[in-house]
Amino acid sequence: MLEKRYDPHIVEEGKYDSWKSKGYFTAGDKSKEPFTIVIPPPNVTGKLHLGHAWDTTIQDIIARYKKAKGYDVLWLPGMDHAGIATQAKVMGKLVENGVDVTKISREEFLSYAWKWKDEYADNIHKQWARMGLALDYTRERFTLDSDLNYSVRTIFVDLYNKGLIYQGERIINWDPVQQTALSNIEVIHQDDEGAMYYFKYHVVDSNEYLIVATTRPETMFGDVCVVVNPKDEQYKKYHGKKVINPANGDILPIIEDDYVEIGFGTGAMKCTPAHDPNDFIIGKKYGFDMPIIFNKNATMNEKCGKYQGLDRYDCREQLVNDIKEKGDLVKIEKIVHQVGHSQRSNCVVEPMLSKQWFVKMKPLADASIKLQKTKEKVNFEPARFEHTFLQWMENCEDWCISRQLWWGHQIPAYYNKKTGEVLVSVNPPKDIENYIEESDVLDTWFSSGLWPFATLHWPEITDDYKRYFPTTCLVTGYDIIFFWVSRMIFQSLNATAKPPFKDVVIHGLVRDELGRKMSKSLGNGVDPIDVIDKYGVDALRYFLTTNSTPGQDMRFIDEKVESSANYLNKIWNSARYVLSVIPEEFKENDLEVKNLSPLDQWIINKLEKTIKDVTCNMEKYDFNAASGHLYNFVYDDFCSNYLEMSKVSLSSDNALKKETTIQVLLKCLKSIILMIYPYTPFIAEELYLNLPSHKESIMLERYPTYEKELINNKVNKEIELLFNIIKDIRNYKIENKIAPNARLDVLLNSKIKLFDDFDIYLSRFSFSNIRYTNESVVNQSGELKVYDDADVLIVNNTNKDELLAKLNKEKAFEQSEIERSSRMLNNPNFVSKAPKDKIELERQKLLTHQQNLQSILEKIKKI
């Protein structure tokens, strides 16, 4: 017997371990069609947040739903080593523990990092379990596993041999805190307060000078020339002349190039080829030296004279002061401009000339773009994210993939000690002693990009690979379309010649109550575990997956989780009722239509419609819409109406009637449990196991199916009428200040008795005594007349004005509806152009409104 109140913690107890130990999460039933999802591997850097909870719950719903629909579902779990992020955290911890990190070796560091990984992986496992995720742990992967490393090396060598990976000296984004190169998308552009400094560049052997502006004066030590537009009249006289760099006295040529825009700034631009991507192009074009002026930690190097060793910002300040003293500072303008910050360390990134490994993007991007024009295309849900993806693909530049870190996949390149030649190979050369191994590791996203097939053992063509790849569906947030989704697509196309998945389901971000991003600095983060402790995991899951439209952000609102828990309590109690009316020895049978009362037929109709609507939206990954249909069925149709009315037939002496009612109740309940199950597996399992006949677990059940047109539609109208009469009587009581439980005499015309027990239902629901008569008590609106002889009405109605006002309001509404409807029907264009069913619908509406109006007029007359 169920407790009176749904207690999530009791319900959740033990279920996950039981599912897991019985192997329900393990894929491999070859009799079924496969359905594959790979989890977006969380970083082993910390706790999972609400965003993970959302993301994984969506996947769990899909996995459980598809399994119930009869698929062999593989939901493959795993974690990401998260190069920079993890290395930074581990280093931080080591420093905290007093370890001198400048002295430790790569090997020592890695052993610490692996320990860290084990600890956090354990943590993540616990959270997954708490969330109830149906993950196939037998196939769990880690991005640094040795077989994944083999995939990574294979891909690297393949791309290298195809000429799609190259080593080159280019301007990259340098993170001076982590001391590694970054890719373009790891740089976040923020509005920062800064200044534009205007300096005099004196012309050699002349009293004249040019004014050159810069936001980064410290880079002047790397200047090689000043550039002006050849057509710029004001600078024509300086063509071929030279100027003096006010920072260090270097003589710089004046170069003419139409890259410089006339009228922008001063029209004269300083050129620092080693520290600016545009200047780099110009420097290359004219064959200038490219002096690098920073050390790796962004202090000034030996090229900066007396400023050597200073931090870049200290240098800037001192340099500007020094130039000012010489009288060569024209002005300083405060500005707000976009400055690149490192995604991980948040420090200001320094563009720097550096030798790194790159992926040549154009051919890979083109292949991805081409794919989207074919039938094999990746289907984005919602579709607009395909544009986001394509746009990025069309414009992306070469991808810097080398990182000066230890934690990651080491690049499989070897430098010959004698010749310096580079050997790129999956396995180390046999004469390894003659080589120096590349110390750089790969960008984390390089290995993440192989996730859908590397986790299935590619390049080995295993049974799993053959069966589960390409995967079916990928769920992730729109914030990592560029980082991850796009890279999986082009990596997969290159490696396997297939797209990695059929569908990509994109969701938004979880925000706080005020719509702000959750962040550590704001301290507004919500720990999913706290929410689970408070309301239970099912309530959290239900909240997360039913409160936003696909692709849209969502606010976390505590009250909504609470209301989700209340909904589950409602289902719980409806189950409690149904179970309480089932006799000891009871056999579940298929329903026989001929035994069904009109009410039974009505609820079965509603149920069929609900299953259809829910299934349809589940297939579209629209879990909000799907849950809405179920919610309405549970509250309005099942609990408020059928369940209450079942009490009538259950109290009758007719055994068949009773039996049938129980069968119907049970069918509804079971369907509800099965439909809520993917959202809230714990409570669903608990209720399911309390059903009179059940399998070992709800995880072995099949999703409910619907049959079209099980029963004719006529009964629906009769039942609607019954509800309307009940509503009328309730309203009558309220309007007349009669207590809701006061027994009112209600007189009905005999012909209204639409089916057996009609009056009993009515009586029970309206707390009234129902009598029938053949006299003309029928008002013009229809079939009902409350026995409101004038005395009763007036005596009980304490506020006639209020009642009249209300009725007049209703009257006005009906009149306006009638007018609207008539106007439509009298419009020849509408009648000739609108679809037939719409016209018929409108006729029906007009009729209804006319009847309503009559009824209201009658009531008004009596006041």
Next chain:
RNA sequence: GGACACUUAGUUCAGCGGGAGAACGCUUCCUUCACACGGAAGAGGUCACAGGUUCGAUCCCUGUAGUGUCCACCA
């Protein structure tokens, strides 16, 4: 500078070419045997603004304003 999204009840959000919906909050009433984490009834919205398409627009199109996000090398 580009791209995308959003603007609907007090709040948070759904929705839709043909009578504006939910949750929470609010008002009134009810402990009646599944549930007071409940029930019944109700108040509350020129669906941002302006044009256009259409027999008909909250919905489709164009533009405007506001908000937000992403992308972009402009000294």
